[in-house]
Amino acid sequence: MSRVNYMNKAIITGFFTSLLGLIGLIAALSIGSxxxxxxxxxxxxxxxxxxxxxxxxxxxxxxxxxxSAFIFLVAIIFFIIGAKLSRFLFGFK
Numbered sequence: 001m002s003r004v005n006y007m008n009k010a011i012i013t014g015f016f017t018s019l020l021g022l023i024g025l026i027a028a029l030s031i032g033s034x035x036x037x038x039x040x041x042x043x044x045x046x047x048x049x050x051x052x053x054x055x056x057x058x059x060x061x062x063x064x065x066x067x068s069a070f071i072f073l074v075a076i077i078f079f080i081i082g083a084k085l086s087r088f089l090f091g092f093k
Contacts, residue, residue: 010086017082018075025074045071 029044045067052063 009090010083013086014079014081014083017085018079021078021081022071022075025071 026040026044029047030040033040033043035043048067048070049060049063052058052066053060058066
């Protein structure tokens with residue numbers, strides 16, 4: 001196979017792993033919630049914002065910015081893990 005096909009597999013695996021990682025984070029933060037599952041992402045996001053604002057004393061604006069950066073960072077880290085895993089499994093460098 002050409003290198004392009006391996007790259008596409010690495011990107012697809014990275015996105016899939018990133019999605020699974022975000023779903024896992026949302027489930028870990030929202031499990032046991034009385035809200036329906038379609039509201040879990042919002043509940044998890046607001047839970048992190050509340051923890052930063054109330055627990056650490058950040059302002060509301062800073063809490064939203066830090067939470068957004070945290071979610072973005074988690075997605076990037078899981079994407080990198082998935083892409084590296086794909087490259088390891090498909091055996092190219």
